[in-house]
Amino acid sequence: MRDAPTILHLDMDAFFAAAEQAAKPSLRGKPVVVGGLGPRGVVSTASYEARGFGVHSAMSTAQARRLCPNAAYLTPRFSLYRQVSDAVMELLHALSPLVEPLSLDEAFVDLEAGGIEAGEEAARRAGEKLRRDIRAATTLTGSVGLAGSKMLAKIASEQAKPDGLAVIRPGTERRLLGPMPARILPGVGPATAEHLRRAGIHTVAEIAEAGEGELVRLLGKAHGTSLHAMSTGHDDRPVVAERDAKSVSVEDTFDVDLHDRVRVRAEVGRLADRCVKRLRSAGRSGRTVVLKVRRYDFSTLTRSETLRGPTDEPAVVREAADRLLDGVDTTGGIRLLGVGVSGLADFTQEDLFAQAASENAERAESGSLEAEALDVAGVTGSQGAPAAGRPAVRRWLPGHDVRHPEHGAGWVQGSGVGKVTVRFERPGSAPGRVRTFPVDDPDLQPSEPLPLTGGAGQSPAPAIRPKSSPGAERSGAAASRP
Incomplete structure (x- = not known):
């Protein structure tokens, strides 16, 4: 455990959906759901506008459509998300050589290894600069948590969402963690949570009060010992630059x-x-x-x-x-x-x-x-190559990029009964016009995503802020997630 909040956790806000809103000007400020669109599809990410209707990740797309029928439902574009992720990770590596990516939109950074002073104000300045740089480079927003350990930095970034920064000051850990549900701790999944529930343990404070011996009896030595330490705010896991895939x-x-x-x-x-x-x-x-x-x-x-x-x-x-x-x-x-x-x-x-x-x-x-x-x-979808002697069936996936020699770059809004509807617009433009083509129109071709940049004249997607005053920072136990 460190005596200064020099471990930073970055979590991009509604990453896939926010990237789609930034790339598609007509969707800014509107509910967007990214995920599988078939009968068994699952929501990957929902924009904050869609979350207001109760839509969340891991929900079935069918349920999401019932809750928010007017949202834009899009298939993922991982080439775009990787492009944005690479730009964000480059900014993180400019802060420190010790960057531990957890996914495309989430990472830990060891600020101390980057030579940043070991104090709250210096860490806060680094976090705020990172947020500004991310918005300038990608037009997207990210939430930053700062603490003396990885566990607490991640909890802080959750509290900071969306588009905020939160600091957990050393010495406030137990007071902050106590009333939180047991599931907030790393390693407490559904099975462990059920074991704890049967023992009458529901909160982090109750885990700490149970004692290490009781937790070892319930969960085994390694898991019980680790969980008790974390329930008291202790987490000495280092930021690891290289995570070797298994x-x-x-x-x-x-x-x-x-x-x-x-x-x-x-x-x-x-x-x-x-x-x-x-x-x-x-x-x-x-x-x-x-x-x-x-x-x-x-x-x-x-x-x-x-x-x-x-x-x-x-x-x-x-x-x-x-x-x-x-x-x-x-x-x-x-x-x-x-x-x-x-x-x-x-x-x-x-x-x-x-x-x-x-x-x-x-x-x-x-x-x-x-x-x-x-x-x-997005031409044939999951059906693979066409059978021998039969023409390829052009299947246009909602949200995917296309290009037309006359109308330029656009994206698929939907298709059916032999037609495909395309909205022609690009990042930074005004909302574009909608046009309809036959699905086999030779002038309409799949395209690669255009880059998201924060150049002059481009308005970033509007940030959705908590109910507190814009730009407010939250620290320690006063922070709360909307």
Whole structure:
């Protein structure tokens, strides 16, 4: 534990939805929901306007539509989110060499390692400058928490939301934590919370009062000891610059259960290729191939096969996943499939499987990667490549980028009955006009997202502030989340 609030936690505000609002001027100030849009879709992020209707992440999209039918429902654009995330992470690294990313929109920063004075005012100035720089670089807002430990810095950033800064001063930890629910502590998930509830423990203060011995009896030595320390405000976990991934995986949930064994096998092959593409992008290889299958009754099983050495060969991973599928009963229907690679390494070991399979798989791999390119562009969706001899079905996903030689850049508002509706606008422009085209119009093409910048003349998305006065800062126990 530090005696100054020199650990910073940044959490971008409603990140995916805010990025979409910044990229699409017609959506600023309006409810936006990003996530899966099919019958089994799940909300990834909801804008603060949508949250006012009760929409939140992890809610089914169907429920969100009932609560907020007039929101803009968009499919994710991860290329845009990564672009913005890279800009934010660059600003964090300018503060300190010790930056620990937790996701695209969240990270810890060790200000002390960056040479910033060990005092509250210096930390506060660094946090405020970071927030200004993020808005200037991306037009988005982030919330900053400052404390003497990672746990408390994260709690502080939650209190600061949206678009604020909160400081938890050393010495105020126990008073602040006491009335909070047990779930606020790291490591208290649904199962642990249920164990504690059965023992009559609901708040952080009650965890501290239970004592280390009782917690060890309930939860085991490692978990009980750690939880008791955190309940008293003690957390000595360092900010770690490199978090080594243990596995790489991809998975898809299908709108309708898959019953056709040939289709299931094709989807496994497509997922294997996507997994290897992600593996290679990270400069890694792996030794163990994992297949995940969720059946019609929500039962989930995993199967794995360990190879003779690490590989990043698409054919090897595809064939291993195919062999694993042979041992799975798919009658009755499959709702989710996933393929992963674990046992990661920074090198590849020549594998006899690759030599045997490479020639036979070359043409199939080319076709699969082509189908994935179409999928990412939003042309064919999760159905993959079109059958031989049949034209590609152009499936335009809501929110995705397009370009037209006459009207320029735009985004898909919706499609159906052979038509696609596009709004032509770009970041920083005025709200654009809406036009409708046939889905197979050759002039309408998928496009990459335009960058979000805070250049002159561009109005950032309006910040939604708490009920307290604009720009107010919260410190210690006085902070509260709206």
